[in-house]
Amino acid sequence: MTEFKPLVFSGVQPTGNLHLGNYLGAIRKFVALQENNDCIYCVVDMHALTAQLVHEDMATQIRSITAAFLAAGIDAKKHIVFNQSQVPQHAELAWIFNCVARIGWMNRMTQFKDKAGKDREQASLGLYAYPSLMAADILVYRATHVPVGDDQKQHLELARDIAMKFNMDFHDKIVPTGLGVDIKVGEEPVHAYFPMVEPLIDGPAPRVMSLKDGTKKMSKSDPSDLSRINLMDDQDAISKKIRKAKTDPDALPSETEGLKGRPEADNLVGIFAALADTSKADVLAEFGGQQFSVFKPALVDLAVEVLAPINAEMRRLMEDPGHIDAVLRDGGERARVRAEKTMNEVRDIIGFVR
Ligand code: TYM
Numbered sequence: 426m427t428e429f430k431p432l433v434f435s436g437v438q439p440t441g442n443l444h445l446g447n448y449l450g451a452i453r454k455f456v457a458l459q460e461n462n463d464c465i466y467c468v469v470d471m472h473a474l475t476a477q478l479v480h481e482d483m484a485t486q487i488r489s490i491t492a493a494f495l496a497a498g499i500d501a502k503k504h505i506v507f508n509q510s511q512v513p514q515h516a517e518l519a520w521i522f523n524c525v526a527r528i529g530w531m532n533r534m535t536q537f538k539d540k541a542g543k544d545r546e547q548a549s550l551g552l553y554a555y556p557s558l559m560a561a562d563i564l565v566y567r568a569t570h571v572p573v574g575d576d577q578k579q580h581l582e583l584a585r586d587i588a589m590k591f592n593m594d595f596h597d598k599i600v601p602t603g604l605g606v607d608i609k610v611g612e613e614p615v616h617a618y619f620p621m622v623e624p625l626i627d628g629p630a631p632r633v634m635s636l637k638d639g640t641k642k643m644s645k646s647d648p649s650d651l652s653r654i655n656l657m658d659d660q661d662a663i664s665k666k667i668r669k670a671k672t673d674p675d676a677l678p679s680e681t682e683g684l685k686g687r688p689e690a691d692n693l694v695g696i697f698a699a700l701a702d703t704s705k706a707d708v709l710a711e712f713g714g715q716q717f718s719v720f721k722p723a724l725v726d727l728a729v730e731v732l733a734p735i736n737a738e739m740r741r742l743m744e745d746p747g748h749i750d751a752v753l754r755d756g757g758e759r760a761r762v763r764a765e766k767t768m769n770e771v772r773d774i775i776g777f778v779r
Contacts, residue, residue, distance in 0.1 A: 429620040434568035436469035439486035441645035444653040446633035449699040450574025464504040475551040496738035511757030514764035518561035560584035572625040575632040588619035629698035636670040639688025679713030
């Protein structure tokens, strides 16, 4: 049985400040994965239009995410870093996927319901079709592995559904092209043009929660800046936010079982573990029985140790927008070549004349 060549793809939207959730849920994993994989990391600027059309600072936001990628340690020469709008094949494949995906599938997307709010009629068509573009981002490279935070899980399941339906619907066209690969989906053998993407979500902080409420996701859109640590926060801000983070009155437990029903404690221990590249169990082996008055200063030291160099490098990079743009252009050129190869094959499979 042949296999798809492993390829990692992920994207981050250029909307608002990057925060610790984006870093631990996504960017830190991007850096770890580049050691042993071919990786493509994308600033998904076309996605940024779905919730808000006009952005005064779009270019700065795109450069800032790119700076964060580079400052965190992504090697843009060995891998590919680019912004989505430089590769129009994403939008082209998304159109085809709009015709593959069913309206009923889109109606189940919880993020659309959250983002559209009460007045769904006023949400953009782009926001509704967003998961289809996200599937195209990944599958236009036939990528196999996607590191993301837990909030993107449903979108990745949809990407698998879209890939599966395309493979089935076009089965008889894919076979004669010789472009398909025999894979197993569960026990079922499937002849596939598009792979079944594997989400990479695990780790101690797949969903970093608000510092003010351990039951809410840390998010760019939370009105309270104290709820999140931004990658551009300086040492004082990081220290203040962690010191003010909500906790409960009890000491830390010695085992992870003891974090159940204690969302704030669970969140801070998860953040510590992710920043230290260890597990919650190891953190509790060290801090079990200690009060937050001991744990929080240790967390401040660790957060500053990890984030301060990234912060400093991001600021340095942002002073040279020309360099960032050159990185994106170079990545865009290389991404376009790969994406166009897929699109030519897709055009042939569909039967478009070219
Ligand atoms: P976005 O831009 O909202 O977030 C970027 C990444 O950060 C993760 N994340 C979190 N992880 C843990 N805890 C949190 N509180 C937290 N908040 C955000 C997200 O899961 C994501 O991995 N739809 C995507 C962008 C996208 C994409 C793609 C991702 C577009 N195309 C293709 C992967 C593959 C999004 O809006 O992420």
